[in-house]
Amino acid sequence: MPSQKNIEYIQTTKEQLKSGKAFYFTDFTGLSVQNLETLRRELKKNSAVYVVLKNTLGYLAMKDLGFDNTLRELFIGPTGIAIAFDDPVVLAKILKETKDLKIKGCYIEGTFFDAKAVLKLSQIPSKDVLLSFVVSSLNLLGNLVGVLEGVLRNIIYTIDAMKNKEAK
Secondary structure (H helix, E strand, O other): OOOHHHHHHHHHHHHHHHOOOEEEEEEOOOOOHHHHHHHHHHHHHOOEEEEEOOHHHHHHHHHHOOOOOOHHHHOOOOOEEEEEOOOHHHHHHHHHHOOOOEEEEEEEOOEEEEHHHHHHHOOOOOHHHHHHHHHHHHHHHHHHHHHHHHHHHHHHHHHHHHHHHHHO
16 A cells, blocks of 8 residues: 555656656766756756656656556656656757756657657757748748739730730
């Protein structure tokens, strides 16, 4: 029978995890306290948090939230979870750049990605950069429409001039 303390720990952990969009599992062995605090400050700026969980209780909390059994291998050794509440790509970049932090894998909106996939994910431009690409592409399309409209207008004027010339 689990103790009341453990039941409360699982409930508190589930509340922390419930609103996350992405969960990055890390091994923080070798990470200094100063680097950990720097990481936490950086994550906080980007709508994320870093929590260190007890392996068995963290696993039970995640399993209660509906995650599958691939979690078991992520809860081996010292385990910290970076939880993204907004943009998961930014979090991947921050974790990749943190010295002495090993990424074990992650769940993004229920889909599991291994450490190699997380490294690839960290190379994707941020949401703001991608949105600026879309806006600039739309601007280019607007310019193209204007140019094509001008060409079409010139063709119509030419045809109209030829028609008027034949009518005389």
